[in-house]
Amino acid sequence: MSGHSTYQPQSPFMQWLERRLPIASLVYSSFIAYPTPRNLNYWWTFGGILTFMLGVQIITGIVLAMHYTPHVDFAFNSVEGIMRDVNYGWLLRYVHASGASFFFLAVYVHMARGMYYGSYKEPREVLWILGVILFLLMIVTGFVGYVLPWGQMSFWAATVITNLFSAIPGVGDPIVSWLWGGYAVGNPTLNRFYSLHYLLPFVIVGVVVLHIWALHVVGQNNPTGVDPKTEKDTVAFTPYATIKDAFFIGLFCLVFAWVVFYLPNYLLATDNYIPANPGQTPTHIVPEWYYLPFYAILRAIPNKLIGVCALGLAIASLVFLPWLDTSRVRSANYRPAFRQCLFIFFAAVIGLGYLGSQEPSGGYVIAARILTVYYFAFIWIILPILGLVETTKPLPNSISESVLREGVPVGASAPPSGA
Amino acid sequence: MTAISSAEPTRRDFLYIATATVGAVGAAAALTPLIGQMNPDASTIAAGAPVEVDLSPIQSGQIIQVFWRSKPIFIFNRTRNDVKLAQDVDWQTLRDPQPDSARVQAGHEQWLVVIGICTHLGCIPLPHQGNFDGWFCPCHGSQYDSSGQIRQGPAPLNLPLPPYQFISASKIRIGETSQA
Amino acid sequence: MLNRNIPKIHRSIFALAVAAALSVLGAWSASAQDAEAPPRQTWSFHGPFGTYDPAQLQRGFKIYREVCSNCHSIKLLSFRNLAEPGGPGFTEAQASAVAATFQVTAGPNDQGQMFQRPGQISDYFPPPFANDQAARAALGGKLPPDMSVLAKARGYEAGFPYFIFDAFKMYQEGGPDYIHAILTGYADAPAGFALPPGGQYNKYFPGHAIGMPKPLTDGQVEYTDGTPATVDQYGRDVSAFLMWAAEPTLNARHRLGFQVMIFLIVFTGLLYMTKKKLWHDVLHDPELEKPRAST
Numbered sequence: 001m002s003g004h005s006t007y008q009p010q011s012p013f014m015q016w017l018e019r020r021l022p023i024a025s026l027v028y029s030s031f032i033a034y035p036t037p038r039n040l041n042y043w044w045t046f047g048g049i050l051t052f053m054l055g056v057q058i059i060t061g062i063v064l065a066m067h068y069t070p071h072v073d074f075a076f077n078s079v080e081g082i083m084r085d086v087n088y089g090w091l092l093r094y095v096h097a098s099g100a101s102f103f104f105l106a107v108y109v110h111m112a113r114g115m116y117y118g119s120y121k122e123p124r125e126v127l128w129i130l131g132v133i134l135f136l137l138m139i140v141t142g143f144v145g146y147v148l149p150w151g152q153m154s155f156w157a158a159t160v161i162t163n164l165f166s167a168i169p170g171v172g173d174p175i176v177s178w179l180w181g182g183y184a185v186g187n188p189t190l191n192r193f194y195s196l197h198y199l200l201p202f203v204i205v206g207v208v209v210l211h212i213w214a215l216h217v218v219g220q221n222n223p224t225g226v227d228p229k230t231e232k233d234t235v236a237f238t239p240y241a242t243i244k245d246a247f248f249i250g251l252f253c254l255v256f257a258w259v260v261f262y263l264p265n266y267l268l269a270t271d272n273y274i275p276a277n278p279g280q281t282p283t284h285i286v287p288e289w290y291y292l293p294f295y296a297i298l299r300a301i302p303n304k305l306i307g308v309c310a311l312g313l314a315i316a317s318l319v320f321l322p323w324l325d326t327s328r329v330r331s332a333n334y335r336p337a338f339r340q341c342l343f344i345f346f347a348a349v350i351g352l353g354y355l356g357s358q359e360p361s362g363g364y365v366i367a368a369r370i371l372t373v374y375y376f377a378f379i380w381i382i383l384p385i386l387g388l389v390e391t392t393k394p395l396p397n398s399i400s401e402s403v404l405r406e407g408v409p410v411g412a413s414a415p416p417s418g419a
Numbered sequence: 420m421t422a423i424s425s426a427e428p429t430r431r432d433f434l435y436i437a438t439a440t441v442g443a444v445g446a447a448a449a450l451t452p453l454i455g456q457m458n459p460d461a462s463t464i465a466a467g468a469p470v471e472v473d474l475s476p477i478q479s480g481q482i483i484q485v486f487w488r489s490k491p492i493f494i495f496n497r498t499r500n501d502v503k504l505a506q507d508v509d510w511q512t513l514r515d516p517q518p519d520s521a522r523v524q525a526g527h528e529q530w531l532v533v534i535g536i537c538t539h540l541g542c543i544p545l546p547h548q549g550n551f552d553g554w555f556c557p558c559h560g561s562q563y564d565s566s567g568q569i570r571q572g573p574a575p576l577n578l579p580l581p582p583y584q585f586i587s588a589s590k591i592r593i594g595e596t597s598q599a
Numbered sequence: 600m601l602n603r604n605i606p607k608i609h610r611s612i613f614a615l616a617v618a619a620a621l622s623v624l625g626a627w628s629a630s631a632q633d634a635e636a637p638p639r640q641t642w643s644f645h646g647p648f649g650t651y652d653p654a655q656l657q658r659g660f661k662i663y664r665e666v667c668s669n670c671h672s673i674k675l676l677s678f679r680n681l682a683e684p685g686g687p688g689f690t691e692a693q694a695s696a697v698a699a700t701f702q703v704t705a706g707p708n709d710q711g712q713m714f715q716r717p718g719q720i721s722d723y724f725p726p727p728f729a730n731d732q733a734a735r736a737a738l739g740g741k742l743p744p745d746m747s748v749l750a751k752a753r754g755y756e757a758g759f760p761y762f763i764f765d766a767f768k769m770y771q772e773g774g775p776d777y778i779h780a781i782l783t784g785y786a787d788a789p790a791g792f793a794l795p796p797g798g799q800y801n802k803y804f805p806g807h808a809i810g811m812p813k814p815l816t817d818g819q820v821e822y823t824d825g826t827p828a829t830v831d832q833y834g835r836d837v838s839a840f841l842m843w844a845a846e847p848t849l850n851a852r853h854r855l856g857f858q859v860m861i862f863l864i865v866f867t868g869l870l871y872m873t874k875k876k877l878w879h880d881v882l883h884d885p886e887l888e889k890p891r892a893s894t
Contacts, residue, residue: 038881063456080675080748083848085461088452090848091855235881243874250867257863261856262647262769265751270774273752273845274744283805354759434876438869445866465679465721 006033030216035234036241037222039399043117044220046110048245049252053103054208058201060096068148070194072187075150076275094264100142101267102256104290107135115321115342118330119221125322127214132318134207139291139315141200144193146288151272156285158185158193164298167305184278224402225330226395233399284359292356293349297375299360300368310372317379324379326387334393338386345378469594471586474530482546484535487593491535491543492581493554494591497565502528504552505566515577519566522577527585532593533567534581539574554578634805637755637780640835642772644842647857650850651843653688654824659840660687662820662833667746670738670811672726675747676844679720685850686843695720739797741810750774750838750845774845775838777803782834785813 007028009015018024067086069078082089111131114120120128143161147154162179166172181188219228228234235241259266267289271282287295297314301307332339348371355368396402459467467488477483477496485492497505505519523531535543535554542558549555551564551571561572568577583593643652660681663673678698681689689697698718703725706713718725726745728734734742744752754773757765780803788800788807798808815830822828826836843849 059453063453066457067460077675081460081462083846084675084680085463087455087458087460089456089460090852091452092456094852232884232886239877240881243870243877247867247870247874250863250870254860254863254867257856257859261852261859263766263771264852265771266766270752270754273748434869434873438866438873441862441866441869445862448862461679461683462677465677468719468721 030212031242032236032238034216034237035219035228035231036237037220037228037233037399038235038240039222039224039403040220040241040244041223042244042248043109043113044241045245045248046106046113049106049249050103050110051208052249052252053099053106054201054204057096057099057103058205060092060099061198061201064092064096065198068194070148070191072150072190072276075148075190079149091260094260097268098256098259098264100145101288101290102252102259103138104142106252107138108290111135111318112346115345116332116339117221117223118225118325118327118332120322121325121330122322123218124214124221127211127218128322129319130207130211130214132315134204134211135318136315137200137204137207141197141204142288142290144197144200147190147193148197149272150190150276151269152274152276152280152282153269153272153285155185155276155278156281157287158189160285161287162189164308164311167308169305186278221330222399223331223333224396224399225334226397226399226402229398230400286357289353289357292353294356296352296356296368297372299356300365300372310376314375317376321379321383325383326385327390327392328387329392329395334395335386335390336393337390338383341378341382341386344374348374348378467594469592471590471592473590475589479529484546485593487581490581492593493531493533493535493546493567493578495531495533495546495565495567497529497531499529501552501565505531505564508564508566508568510568514569514575517566517568517577522566522568522580524585530591531565531567532581532583532591533578535578537561537574538569538576538578539572544578634803634807636757637773637776637784637803639770639772639776640779640838642775642839642842644839644849645772646769647853649853651685651839653686655836655839656687656843657689658822658824658826659836659838659843661822662815662837663746663840665820666814667837668724669727670734670743671746672728672743673724673746673844674726675723675745677721677723678718680844680847682720683847686847687840691720698722701725741797743811746841746844748845750778750842752845753777772842775842778838778841779831779834781809782815782837783831 007018007025009018009024014024064082067078067082067089069075079093082093084090086092114128114131143157147158162176162185165175165179168175177183179189180186181192222228269286269288271284274282286292294311294314298307298311301310327335327338329335332342352368352371352375355364355371358364360368470485470487472485472494474494474496477494479496480498480501482493482495485494495501502519508519510516510518520528522533537544537556537558539556539559539561542556544554544556544561544563546554549562549571551562553563553565553567553570555562556572556574559573561574562570563574563578564570566577569575581593582595583591586592642649643655644650663671678694678701679691681687681697682691682694698720701718701722701724702715703718703722704713705716708714728737731742751774755777756762781801784802784804786800786802788794792800792807794800795808797810799810799812800807801809815833817830818828820828820833822832826832
């Protein structure tokens with residue numbers, strides 16, 4: 001990976017620092033001169049969006065933690081104290097709560113981009129696996145965080161999800177009471193979930209560092225899937241990718257602000273404004289929307305243990321994508337059959353998400369089972385077979401050539417007449 | 420990339436300057452709630468509302484302690500002797516010169532109301548102890564007299580006075596001196 | 600080789616099929632929704648420029664004070680909230696006067712006992728019953744929920760595709776709509792409906808048997824500002840009051856939201872123009888503009 005130029009410290013102070021801790025040259029080579037494919041589209045901005053959202057969640061989380069009390073008798077009221085009495089508390093709370101949703105929205109788009117363009121394929125397998133680990137960390141962080149307001153949904157989601165572990169034969173029940181710290185979800189559970197919720201985002205930061213490091217070693221993928229060959233294929237990260245990321249983060253923030261200021265409770269369950277009551281289960285226990293596809297898969301299977309295994313396998317399967325996908329061609333732009341199947345996969349995930357929010361009865365159960373079968377079939381059966389039998393479209397020779405496209409430069413007004 | 424030949428900011432530069440400026444304004448505005456949330460919240464400010472104390476149960480010579488805004492307040496029902504000792508002091512020679520009359524309210528000289536935090540390093544002095552008919556601070560040995568003035572030890576200032584007013588002959592309101 | 604157009608039609612048909620399937624499935628499994636959807640009302644605080652109507656909040660507070668507070672607590676609301684901006688608009692003196700009409704438990708006194716004293720502005724609204732058990736004992740086993748966040752704790756699931764439209768309409772008033780519907784929804788049970796003991800028939804309560812006896816009748820609470828004293832109006836006013844109690848910062852949220860949206864639109868626009876300027880030379884690279892032989 002050769003940069004367009006290397007860092008030359010100008011001032012005496014920078015020269016002094018560079019010799020002792022070359023952080024300036026690291027930042028320069030990683031985020032300023034770093035060669036980025038020139039043909040990246042806006043789907044590539046979601047990594048930057050995720051980094052931004054991680055920062056937003058950590059900062060709002062830390063200031064919220066200054067006012068929150070992690071005790072079953074005070075948690076709900078302390079959150080209401082934040083909403084009513086803390087200066088701008090309502091803003092911080094709504095940003096943090098909606099921020100979790102937007103964080104997951106961005107990660108799903110980011111993963112979809114990776115699946116579409118084959119960004120998980122060689123040599124980016126470790127990058128992809130680090131991403132799956134990040135996804136898993138996000139899921140756990142979001143889960144323990146949702147328990148903290150100690151509403152009805154907080155309590156019962158904690159009860160249902162921790163009870164999943166009782167499906168493990170033999171050691172299941174001791175594990176569950178170990179998680180709870182008691183005979184049921186209670187104050188020890190709330191306290192330890194608070195500690196974990198504060199800890200895990202910083203673990204995420206560490207894994208993000210590894211994720212970006214793994215990315216920079218192999219370089220970005222691009223919409224053609226063809227590696228950069230010459231300097232003409234890439235541009236410097238700053239200012240080109242930086243400004244593109246900044247613009248799309250601005251758009252993302254517009255939607256985010258619209259929800260925070262005008263729809264703050266749209267994504268939140270009304271039941272979570274009822275203080276937790278261990279003696280009464282809500283009629284519909286629904287997790288937050290970003291867990292719904294996996295919730296649907298869990299409920300689709302009538303056997304408790306196999307359902308839990310299916311839930312775990314649904315996420316764990318992603319790890320094996322780089323090896324299950326046998327195609328030599330990366331980008332779905334050049335794999336029409338794979339593209340169709342992948343869009344059906346995305347539709348299946350969205351469908352599972354909808355089904356996860358509904359009562360598991362009648363036609364909903366049948367539909368969930370069909371979509372679950374497709375989910376696993378796509379990953380474990382269709383992907384390996386497709387790569388071996390599909391016909392792909394011819395790849396461009398280089399990124400620059402793809403930008404050129406039939407002799408017409410990108411951005412020109414009209415193709416030559418006679419086309 | 421074309422070199423910018425003129426030394427004047429071009430239209431392109433104006434765009435960059437405008438973007439950067441608007442961005443800086445946004446960043447500063449985003450800091451406002453993050454820093455502001457640490458200021459005392461509405462419930463804390465409400466809890467700091469004035470406190471009313473009924474003086475009638477306080478015996479002559481007795482010192483009681485109440486809390487206002489989480490600070491200890493000493494209320495001393497001074498005997499005639501305590502008042503005389505306080506008024507007879509040559510106050511101009513004291514470390515923090517103040518006449519006793521400036522530390523009590525006219526017509527209510529028997530009542531001394533002071534904030535019970537030692538002006539040295541913040542401990543709560545002990546009443547009816549020390550050599551000056553007032554308080555003794557056990558942390559570093561400061562001694563205050565029956566007017567709460569520093570007489571001996573490392574404390575630099577007299578015990579401070581909270582705002583208070585008599586709302587009747589036997590009741591004070593510690594907090595605002597004017598009607599809310 | 601597929602023509603480019605056909606896959607688009609395939610996608611549209613597919614999307615329509617999915618939508619149809621979902622609607623059918625929804626109808627098939629409609630047993631969950633066994634109460635009518637609460638009719639949607641107009642609220643002064645709806646939408647990005649909505650604000651509370653202080654006069655309405657004062658009327659709603661009067662209803663809470665005279666009717667609801669006999670059974671329902673509102674423990675997270677403080678008397679000082681009545682005087683805060685964005686609310687019913689009482690002065691601090693008026694809020695103190697309201698506080699003084701309530702008896703608040705304080706203590707322990709020097710004898711070690713709790714006692715009652717008139718409320719101060721910094722106090723919270725005292726509950727009508729000392730605890731849940733006392734409430735159940737007094738009300739035949741029923742527990743009236745606390746009203747502090749009731750307007751956010753209630754709502755109605757509109758189902759697909761209405762929840763998509765609701766996002767664009769910025770509909771956040773499911774709670775007040777539900778409360779208004781409940782208060783006006785008392786009716787005689789239809790023939791054959793088995794009412795459990797202690798229950799009353801309500802059109803909009805899930806299961807139709809609500810434990811709360813009909814709380815409001817026409818003319819029950821006197822309005823001094825000429826507003827009609829009907830159950831429907833009472834329902835609107837107390838629902839608005841409860842929405843304010845649940846979300847007292849709504850006015851500030853809408854105001855700041857407007858400023859933030861304007862800022863973001865301007866800033867994103869500037870970023871877009873900057874991006875265009877910076878990328879111009881990359882997208883119109885002279886070296887890449889050499890025409891190639893056409894196919």
